Amino acid sequence: MDAHISTLATIPKFWLGDETVFDSAQLINSRPIVVFDSGVGGLTVARQLEKLLPNANILYVVDNDWFPYGNKLGSAVAQRVEQLLDELCTQLRPSAIVVACNTASIAIIENGLDQFRYNCFFVTPPIDEALEISENKNIVLLATPSTIESRHIIQKITKAKMHAKIWPIATQALVTLSETKLAGENPSFANFAELIDHHLTKEQRLSVDTVILGCTHFPHLIDDLRKIFPTAENWIDPANKLASQVASLTKKKAASINPPFKITTFTSKHELTKYQKAFSNNGFSISPNH
Numbered sequence: 286m287d288a289h290i291s292t293l294a295t296i297p298k299f300w301l302g303d304e305t306v307f308d309s310a311q312l313i314n315s316r317p318i319v320v321f322d323s324g325v326g327g328l329t330v331a332r333q334l335e336k337l338l339p340n341a342n343i344l345y346v347v348d349n350d351w352f353p354y355g356n357k358l359g360s361a362v363a364q365r366v367e368q369l370l371d372e373l374c375t376q377l378r379p380s381a382i383v384v385a386c387n388t389a390s391i392a393i394i395e396n397g398l399d400q401f402r403y404n405c406f407f408v409t410p411p412i413d414e415a416l417e418i419s420e421n422k423n424i425v426l427l428a429t430p431s432t433i434e435s436r437h438i439i440q441k442i443t444k445a446k447m448h449a450k451i452w453p454i455a456t457q458a459l460v461t462l463s464e465t466k467l468a469g470e471n472p473s474f475a476n477f478a479e480l481i482d483h484h485l486t487k488e489q490r491l492s493v494d495t496v497i498l499g500c501t502h503f504p505h506l507i508d509d510l511r512k513i514f515p516t517a518e519n520w521i522d523p524a525n526k527l528a529s530q531v532a533s534l535t536k537k538k539a540a541s542i543n544p545p546f547k548i549t550t551f552t553s554k555h556e557l558t559k560y561q562k563a564f565s566n567n568g569f570s571i572s573p574n575h
């Protein structure tokens with residue numbers, strides 16, 4: 286795994302259009318809900334959040350400088366995310382921070398960060414919910430390598446295996462496919478289908494009734510995944526539950542600005558055009574002035 290240690294000492298910057306600081310008074314006073322991910326995965330959470338809190342100001346933070354998280358060491362990701370959260374809280378007064386990334390959430394939980402220092406909400410693969418819903422107890426868990434190899438998930442899977450057949454499948458390729466698809470391309474799933482064939486026999490694959498989407502990038506690919514797991518009836522996406530938790534606890538805090546804004550900020554200016562489509566299709570602008 287690439288520990289990416291060399292850039293750890295650098296204080297993260299946030300690029301809003303061409304600006305490097307949150308210098309808009311409107312932005313600072315608006316107490317936005319921050320939705321955070323390494324890439325476009327958090328949009329699956331932001332969409333649910335918007336349904337429940339249509340008047341909320343949302344600042345979507347993309348850590349594209351460190352993308353992807355899923356093949357890095359959990360301790361390095363935890364340290365990086367802590368720096369980002371510190372910096373965001375210094376520059377803004379978010380009403381809540383939604384860590385819309387399973388890999389980052391698990392890294393933070395496992396590396397003993399003070400989760401209560403920030404008003405944070407975390408997403409983790411909903412294994413218990415899958416166990417409850419699955420009828421035949423043949424379950425696939427799709428997540429990044431870092432998530433699948435974490436102590437937290439290994440322990441949960443060991444426990445789950447007492448009640449169900451659960452196949453954990455680590456895939457970083459699916460994260461890339463999700464980014465490519467949201468950038469407007471039509472990527473091939475052949476290599477991913479091959480990876481599944483390495484993990485499961487055809488009979489096993491066609492017995493799966495529940496798939497856990499253990500990475501926020503994966504719900505973007507649900508139509509493609511349905512072709513690979515055609516018998517799956519339950520697609521467990523934690524976004525809705527997470528959004529409900531955020532909505533019930535932040536309703537009163539966010540300052541209302543009419544109309545509410547949805548802005549995206551990046552930690553690197555590199556190749557920003559590839560994000561344009563994904564964010565504008567979801568109603569996000571990449572500068573406070575647009």
Ligand code: DGL
Pocket residue numbers: 322323324326327352353354355356385386387388389429432460499500501502
């Ligand atoms: N969206 C992130 C998650 O939920 C992972 C993406 C990445 O590997 O950076 O785990």
